[in-house]
Amino acid sequence: MVFTSGATEANNLALKGVAEAALVQGDRSAVAGRRRLLSLVSEHRAVLDPLRYLERHGFPLTLLPVGSDGLLDPQRLAEALGDDVLLVSVMAANNEIGVLQPLEAVAGLCRRHGALLHVDAAQAAGHIPLAMAELGADLLSLSGHKCFGPAGVGALLVREGVPLAPQLHGGGQEGGRRAGSVPVPLVVGLGAALNLAITDLEQRAARLGACATGSGLVWRRSAAFSATAPPARAWPTTST
Numbered sequence: 001m002v003f004t005s006g007a008t009e010a011n012n013l014a015l016k017g018v019a020e021a022a023l024v025q026g027d028r029s030a031v032a033g034r035r036r037l038l039s040l041v042s043e044h045r046a047v048l049d050p051l052r053y054l055e056r057h058g059f060p061l062t063l064l065p066v067g068s069d070g071l072l073d074p075q076r077l078a079e080a081l082g083d084d085v086l087l088v089s090v091m092a093a094n095n096e097i098g099v100l101q102p103l104e105a106v107a108g109l110c111r112r113h114g115a116l117l118h119v120d121a122a123q124a125a126g127h128i129p130l131a132m133a134e135l136g137a138d139l140l141s142l143s144g145h146k147c148f149g150p151a152g153v154g155a156l157l158v159r160e161g162v163p164l165a166p167q168l169h170g171g172g173q174e175g176g177r178r179a180g181s182v183p184v185p186l187v188v189g190l191g192a193a194l195n196l197a198i199t200d201l202e203q204r205a206a207r208l209g210a211c212a213t214g215s216g217l218v219w220r221r222s223a224a225f226s227a228t229a230p231p232a233r234a235w236p237t238t239s240t
């Protein structure tokens with residue numbers, strides 16, 4: 001776990017860190033020769049903007065469409081994947097309409113094609129059960145102020161062995177992956193918030209899910225996706 005200033009920094013570290021490691025480690029890397037990046041049109045700007053930055057620096061980018069319900073059709077991903085794909089970035093819960101992307105199917109496809117999977121879980125962590133290992137994600141971003149913790153802290157979870165180049169250089173903190181003194185009070189606050197969250201996670205997730213789909217909340221907020229029906233799997237997010 002690498003502590004960051006929030007999910008924006010965690011996403012930047014994940015995406016740029018993997019891309020740079022693939023460049024620098026060249027043939028020695030598990031992702032040697034791979035450059036293409038895949039993601040969704042409906043990702044948060046904290047994912048889209050670093051991806052577009054990377055596109056300008058030689059990493060071809062494909063943004064997959066989502067359906068009228070805001071969900072990725074895994075078949076679309078299967079068609080886009082190939083042995084040139086370095087990394088796929090798919091959010092867990094959408095910040096605007098709350099839909100939960102089919103991460104298990106996404107992870108299975110990434111594994112089959114040897115691509116790394118990054119999950120922006122800023123709107124999901126602390127609200128729905130989310131085990132990185134069970135999901136099969138290689139990198140996962142979270143944010144303190146989205147799970148009732150303090151603003152100014154977040155984290156990037158990195159599976160062991162995933163090549164990641166630091167994006168902040170300095171005092172070698174966080175195992176050399178993110179320089180800068182760790183803000184201990186904020187990290188303690190994040191830990192406390194997540195500990196509180198997991199005490200009744202399943203019940204709360206079920207209650208909020210029913211609330212989101214049953215109340216028509218998601219339906220009303222789906223205009224940007226021209227939704228024709230409330231999605232089956234969603235939860236009310238905290239903000240955009």
Ligand SMILES: Cc1ncc(COP(=O)(O)O)c(C=O)c1O
Nearest residue numbers: 006007008044046095122143240
């Ligand atoms: C899905 C998603 N990713 C990333 C972010 C950015 O998080 P932070 O404010 O911690 O940088 C947000 C914030 O709203 C978000 O909703």
